[in-house]
Amino acid sequence: MFQQAHYLENFVQSIFDTLSLPDNAVLTLGGDGRFYNRTAIQTIIKMAAANGFSKVIVGQGGILSTPAASNVIRQYKTFGGIILSASHNPAGPDEDFGIKYNTANGGPAPEKITEAIFENSKKIQEYKIADIADIDIDTIGETLVNGFAVEVINSVTDYADLMEQMFDFSAIKALLADGFTLKFDAMHAVTGPYAKELFINRLGAPESCLMNCAVSEDFGGGHPDPNLTYAHDLVDIMYGEQAPDFGAASDGDGDRNMILGNRFFVTPSDSLALIAANAHLIPAYQAGIAGVARSMPTSGAVDLVAKKMNIDCYETPTGWKFFGNLMDAGKVTLCGEESFGTGSSHVREKDGLWAVLCWLNIIASKKDSVENIVKAHWAEYGRNVYSRHDYEAIPTEDANRVIDHIRSQFNTLPNQTFGSYTVKTCDDFSYTDPVDGSVSQLQGLRILFDDGSRIVFRLSGTGTQGATIRIYIEAFEPDVAKHHLDAQDALQEMIKIATDISNLEKLTGRTKPTVIT
Known part of the structure; x- marks a missing residue:
């Protein structure tokens, strides 16, 4: 459908028509590397130029995980961002493609904006697009065309720098050097480059700890949803005879996570509760957390933690935009959904690799197995x-x-x-x-x-x-x-x-x- 004549252009123009741009407005742009990602990026760059943006910041190769895109919007103070992803759905010529708009806080557009976009889509008569050549999005640097700029950045470095500021990398590095083994499955999707930078380059883990980390336009023909059914390659390893100590997977656009111990699965609801209960062990949260939030279908495990910590706990509808309002208002620090999404106020999206680092930081501090840590939590809270x-x-x-x-x-x-x-x-x-x-x-x-x-x-x-x-x-x-x-x-x-x-x-x-x- 997106490859139909004018479909992409009308979709994007419906977004732009809802925006009132200030002078020198900058757009963040990138996606999860699925089929049609690069083609769509060139079209959107030309449309941004014609619609009044002064600059577009693009992830190198068109790659931006969803949490990394949120970070870019916030770090570079851009007006907003377009993320090209269909989340955890399969990719390829006959599979899924998607577009979403994030606002200046780095989070998904609220309902009043998405409803306005939908209304625009029903009455649109024309779209604006500049007649300029395709831009090189593989080389880091800035391209100027008639006063309009396109800057290609290494978003992997920006994101990894943020993670290194938040977590005790020294403790995690010592844990890995002491023989603790892990396996991370990027499911042929966007987190592969980020995982390599974090686990191999910065934490010193061996290359063998990574699997399926080359970004593929069809995600290796798989379904990049990190659960026990679709991440079966990782599950087989973690329940095998030579299982590593720790396993994790992330999804198509990098915002979801699955956590496993040696022959032990951690439910996303329990993961949120356990991170909240142990947040003080992570440098970014040593001063305490303001509150927690969960989507309504997520279990009440985190509610029990919040009660004991004497902090507020909010129950929201499913959808990260509801958490964004609470975080912007300073009411919550941590939040999560049962659908394998966990995050904090460092960005305004759920963040798969952040959750993995939370677990590694907690394990490095407690010096115990995933299973023992979870069972100790159950013993304390039920x-x-x-x-x-x-x-x-x-x-x-x-x-x-x-x-x-x-x-x-x-x-x-x-x-x-x-x-x-x-x-x-x-x-x-x-x-x-x-x-x-x-x-x-x-x-x-x-x-x-x-x-x-x-x-x-x-x-x-x-x-x-x-x-x-x-x-x-x-x-x-x-x-x-x-x-x-x-x-x-x-x-x-x-x-x-x-x-x-x-x-x-x-x-x-x-x-x-x-x-x-």
């Missing part, structure tokens, strides 16, 4: 046993029928007992932003049980075929004797309740999830 079941590529009408069926039971479900669980209440989550007062409704169906357990149902918008139904299942387990149980075993009764209430099998014909995490 375990929020958690799992997400994704049913992908469901016909949209069928998916809507499932959601409507669940919603139709909201008046009758409270006080009903299902096995050992009794429904306390149910609702369709809405959120009033404490910073700007904006209201976001219909953000997910919640069924809350009287013991604090819950089931959440959401339709996801990140797929491109049909709809994805996500079911989030959570049960709090205070008993240390049961903390060894596999999540799917521990949640077996809750999983059955979820499928019974949703009537998903009958309404969709699906008997099992596409992905379980």
Whole structure:
């Protein structure tokens, strides 16, 4: 679709038409290296010149991870940025491409801007583009064309410098030199160059610790989503006989992360809670953190940490822009989503490699294994046993029928007992932003049980075929004797309740999830 005549141009012009540019406005531009990235960059540079920008800053080779793009916007104080990515979706001529606009704070455009862009797209009649030659985006330096500038920067260095300021690289380097082994999987996507600079060049790890680190236009033909299903190459290594001490993966555009120990998986919800509980071990957060935030479907594990630390905890809709408002207002320092995204106020995007460095810093300080660190955390706070079941590529009408069926039971479900669980209440989550007062409704169906357990149902918008139904299942387990149980075993009764209430099998014909995490 993006390769259709004028499609890209109309898409970008719809963005530019929402902007009121000051004098000498600068645009940040880059992407995750997927197919069509380089072609789109040349078009956008020419359109930026015609639309009043004085300069475009481009990542070398057109490469910018999403967190690195946020850093460039903030570090160079640019007016905003265009990021070319379809996140964790597959890439290639027959796969996905995407564009998003980030504002001057480095974060995703808020809903009032994205809605204005959409309205512009429905009435656009023309686009502006300068008749200039393609720009060399592979050589660092500045090109001037009739007073318009294009500066190619080494965004890898800028990002790595930021990380080195935040973390105790000496301690991590000593950990690696002492025989601690790690494996990082870039999944043929954007974080490969960043990982090489950080782990090999600056932390002294051997080249063998990296896998799939060459950026590929089709991400090696894979699905660059760092979970137990799609990062199976790494999972096989981490659960094999010669498993390293630590494993991690990041996604297509570098904003997501998966953390593994030797034969041990860390849920993203637990990872957020554990980073918050141990943030004082990381130099950037030694003075304390202002607060934490999580998306509504993310488990309540971080809530328990915040309560003990006596700091605020915010529950937001899914979408990083909601965290950006809280961070800009100084209300939170750390935030995360159950969909393998974690971040902090150093940028306004989730940040996969930052999360990996958090773990390495914590391990270097505690001098213990991933599994022992997590189990010690559970012993102190209790375990929020958690799992997400994704049913992908469901016909949209069928998916809507499932959601409507669940919603139709909201008046009758409270006080009903299902096995050992009794429904306390149910609702369709809405959120009033404490910073700007904006209201976001219909953000997910919640069924809350009287013991604090819950089931959440959401339709996801990140797929491109049909709809994805996500079911989030959570049960709090205070008993240390049961903390060894596999999540799917521990949640077996809750999983059955979820499928019974949703009537998903009958309404969709699906008997099992596409992905379980």
